[in-house]
Amino acid sequence: KQEVTQIPAALSVPEGENLVLNCSFTDSAIYNLQWFRQDPGKGLTSLLLIQSSQREQTSGRLNASLDKSSGRSTLYIAASQPGDSATYLCAVKEASNYQLIWGAGTKLIIKP
């Protein structure tokens, strides 16, 4: 049974720092992996999607990597800003049934 873990559960850093959020999964038979952002009480915003055949994707200050063999993905945020404060979730889409399996999220606070 696929399990997705995100570490750390919470992270607080000063503005301007580069940071890395981690996501690990137990079954490498995935279709893709998606990173989302959620602001308090709001829906989810898709940040990056990495296909199982890809190693990384970039969008602006965000870079996501995928190492399927080790069951890990990282989300790198460069030059963090207070507006980056949110909960970041990773979700793995299983190859067998296309179901999304979710991590519990990392709550990120960027201090001005």
Added chain:
Amino acid sequence: KAGVTQTPRYLIKTRGQQVTLSCSPISGHRSVSWYQQTPGQGLQFLFEYFSETQRNKGNFPGRFSGRQFSNSRSEMNVSTLELGDSALYLCASNSGGDYNEQFFGPGTRLTVL
């Protein structure tokens, strides 16, 4: 291109009542998924519909049901509401194809008193 819309945004109901939530996916998307999000359980998959057929179902009791119409709009219904059904209900519009990306609506906040 319009995003995913969910109505209503907020609902307050009492135990034992039933509720219907609506979701309109992105134009051209034929698949819709529903999720329940609570502080204790996180995001949990309810069901997925594709071309008016339920394609996948999560581990929820039969009180939770859904359907999809020919225009891809979807509804989910919860009958005999319980306090534990209080949650944010999220609808996702699935792009399908090789990318198979999910785009979420703003959610419906259901409070059961």
